[in-house]
Amino acid sequence: MQLHDTPAGVLNGRRVLITRSADRARPLASLLSSLGAEPLVLPLIDFERATDQQALDAALDALVAGAFDWLVVSSITTVRVLVEKATERGTTPAALVPAGTRVATIGPSSRQTLEAVGIPVALAPVDIQSAEGLVDLWTAAPESVLLPQADIAAMALREGLAAKGAAVTAVVAYHTVDFPARPELRLAAELPPAVGSSIHSDIRELSPAQTRRELDGGTIDAVVAASPSAARRIAATLLPLGRCRFIAIGRPTAAEAAALGIPVAGTAKVPTPDGIVAALGSVFANEGTIR
Incomplete structure (x- = not known):
């Protein structure tokens, strides 16, 4: 259509x-x-793996253990990170997100990509597809939130969720660099x-x-x-x-x-x-x- x-x-x-x-x-x-x-x-522009893999792995360990009420994915590149980390762990992207954790994203492209790798999306804006549009959807405090983002991500999403009363754990998931990325660090996980x-x-x-x-x-x-x-x-x-x-x-x-x-x-x-x-x-x- x-x-x-x-x-x-x-x-x-x-x-x-x-x-x-x-x-x-x-x-x-x-x-x-x-x-x-x-x-x-x-x-x-291109994308490289986060320099601090220990911090990213610790955040994902906490996610798998059920420490977060929400996982907020703000870009398709973050989905690539989840795919790559799942492969490293010998599991699937869906297995990183426990049943009690809901997933939010900011638009139809990232929603489609998440669902294509087996991660259902509970919340995504339709009219205003942006960080502000996503924050506006929350009428009650979203409690604990994991927010994996680019190193240069704007603060609007993190600050907006915190203003709603959320305890936000933000972690660098990848680095945005001038093209081309260094081959040994390039984030190249394949999407479906x-x-x-x-x-x-x-x-x-x-x-x-x-x-x-x-x-x-x-x-x-x-x-x-x-x-x-x-x-x-x-x-x-x-x-x-x-x-x-x-x-x-x-x-x-x-x-x-x-x-x-x-x-x-x-x-x-x-x-x-x-x-x-x-x-x-x-x-x-x-x-x-x-x-």
Whole structure:
């Protein structure tokens, strides 16, 4: 079922740069291709295992022992961590979460990914798919919460849960680094094919030099940034964008881009391929047929 409201043909022939690695870009690339666009990939950020594995393992031991009422998963990358740690322990991701612990996440993509690895989700926002949207769903104190996050995660989720009366145990689950991560530290756990795309062909990946030439030539119509860290990397490595439109996934990414002086042409209201396509469609529909 089509969930986006993109007018027919509006993305046909548009070239869209996705600043993620090919495996993480595949669901969006699949949808763009189905609508006649040409997806391109330029990985700007990558992920490495947490430096303090002892702290992460201790938190997961406590989780398995039933010490937490809630596990809050704020990104798909955290699911990769759970998959990797389960493999290390010779078990399944689902076995890390006892029956008495409920799981919350911030959007449909992470919910789908969690459920694909066997972890049911009890709570996820629908309208405002963000840290703030998740916190708003709790009307009573969520008691004890385990929050595994990136080393650069914003404080909004942790502080919001604490303000609701929760005892929050935050632990660094992974580090966000410039692409490429060091091979020996790269977080590379495979997720089930169900959360990927139906595309079987390779996505075209550009080098930084190729991307610079394409931007200077005006042949890339839009660039998609999935996080504030991606916006910072775009500001550091890709400016000027020329005629290329900047599309942000979520308000935090849009705010970071604006603070860096990058004009934001559109913001995806929901952090899903459909949400991103809807933002792209709105931008190009408003521009008419002028290229």
